[in-house]
Amino acid sequence: MRPHGSAAELEARRLKALDLIRQGWRVKYVGVTSTTASTWKNKPQHVPQCRLDARQKQQLAAGFPTDLWTRRRVAQVVHEKFGIEYNPDHLCRILHDLGFSCQKPERQAREQDVAAIETWRAEDWPRIKKGAKQRS
Incomplete structure (x- = not known):
């Protein structure tokens, strides 16, 4: 069970205990x-x-030209721009500090015709849906 106290209080407790042990306390x-x-x-x-x-963090926050960032891509950018190698698994803390969270953008076709989709939903889909019920 974790002792009560903030991280700073627990760290102070740990350092004090180590100091006492080094002084010979049991x-x-x-x-x-x-x-x-x-x-x-x-x-x-x-x-x-x-x-x-x-x-450097602010430059990193400028981002990629696409919506999808991966830890591996961020590690690559950090290495290319600043010459610092990070394990991709350890970049989460930096990204979190910059205000980023884990998200994945939805994919949409570039040729998508929004008006045609709305027409299909309003006219064709109800007809198809009714036909499925009648066949059952």
Whole structure:
């Protein structure tokens, strides 16, 4: 079960516990389990800093000429424009910070005739639908 507190409070608790353990305090007096303390000592948690600065992020937000962005395409653009390699799976945080969310545009034919579609829906579809009911 996760302890109560904000991320900053939990980080402060973790750092204080590690400091006490390094000073020679026994784990049971620090208030964490020995497994937790061992994990903290062996695998320090850190969040890597973003290698893109604010200006580069804004340039990235300018986008692609098409509607569909994929993480792989974004990684490609970051590498080509800024010379920074990112694993496509780690770009979600940057894109989220820029206000993007996962979406996929609907595909539509360029030759689509909206008036013809509306006419078909208004005239032909009711006739076809009635015919299907009568045949049943």
